[in-house]
Amino acid sequence: MSKGYRIQASTGIHRGDRDYQQDQVCLLRHPRHPACLLAVVADGMGGRSGGRKASDQVMLTARQLFERYDPDTDDASVLLRQIVEESHLVIKLTAVSSEQEPHSTIAVFLINPDGDSHWAHAGDSRIYHFRNGRMMFRTKDHSYVQTLVDRGEISEEEAQNHPNSNILAGCLGTDNDPPMDIHVVPQLNSGDAIMSCSDGVWHYFTPEELSSTIAMLSPREACEFLIQKARSRARGSGDNLSLAIVKLDPLY
Numbered sequence: 001m002s003k004g005y006r007i008q009a010s011t012g013i014h015r016g017d018r019d020y021q022q023d024q025v026c027l028l029r030h031p032r033h034p035a036c037l038l039a040v041v042a043d044g045m046g047g048r049s050g051g052r053k054a055s056d057q058v059m060l061t062a063r064q065l066f067e068r069y070d071p072d073t074d075d076a077s078v079l080l081r082q083i084v085e086e087s088h089l090v091i092k093l094t095a096v097s098s099e100q101e102p103h104s105t106i107a108v109f110l111i112n113p114d115g116d117s118h119w120a121h122a123g124d125s126r127i128y129h130f131r132n133g134r135m136m137f138r139t140k141d142h143s144y145v146q147t148l149v150d151r152g153e154i155s156e157e158e159a160q161n162h163p164n165s166n167i168l169a170g171c172l173g174t175d176n177d178p179p180m181d182i183h184v185v186p187q188l189n190s191g192d193a194i195m196s197c198s199d200g201v202w203h204y205f206t207p208e209e210l211s212s213t214i215a216m217l218s219p220r221e222a223c224e225f226l227i228q229k230a231r232s233r234a235r236g237s238g239d240n241l242s243l244a245i246v247k248l249d250p251l252y
Helices: 047-068 076-097 144-150 156-160 207-216 219-234
Strands: 005-014 023-029 037-045 106-111 117-122 126-131 134-138 181-185 192-197 241-250
Touching (some): 005 037, 023 241, 037 192, 037 241, 047 076, 047 106, 076 106, 106 126, 106 192, 117 126, 126 207, 144 156, 192 207, 207 219, 219 241
Antiparallel strands (some): 037 106, 106 117
């Protein structure tokens, strides 16, 4: 790869203080294009079987569609829309055999061999773009609290600890079509990093803390540190945690 950077990547997952794991995360290297990566985080909801079935379906759908993707000829944003829409339909179909209604968030990003990155998300799992230790952009949650922030009724800081922070405005598997936002980074550079994570992670950190952690540590170390620190800050009431970090380090 002649982009002036090398890619490092890692995932992390922990049950937190929950009785069972409903989050799922995967980081996939394209079978025919090794410089093409897909990272997916899904936060399942709906009881022991429902939530896990939902997040499993997101992973399975993403894997199948990504294997058929050709970065030379296919549109990455179209692929991500397909992953969101097909996951939504499959989760609705699994509802019949689940003990509760299965739902899931999704936060998925793709990095093409040419260095462009495409994102899609639904729900309150997030994707962040960092550059040289500063947050450049993050996705906006599809949640009740984000609506209050958008209206100017509360600040970002107040949203972090709002009692209704878990109320979603939309996700996968509901009766309505999922909300879906697409974001494109036209060109990633050395010093850039992208992180996808569930709310069990981002809830406990400021953007500055995330930026500096990811800048200073390798992806594997950052995953381990953020999980451990979130677990500590949750004080025994933490949610499932899942995250994927990709860093573009300079070539030495």
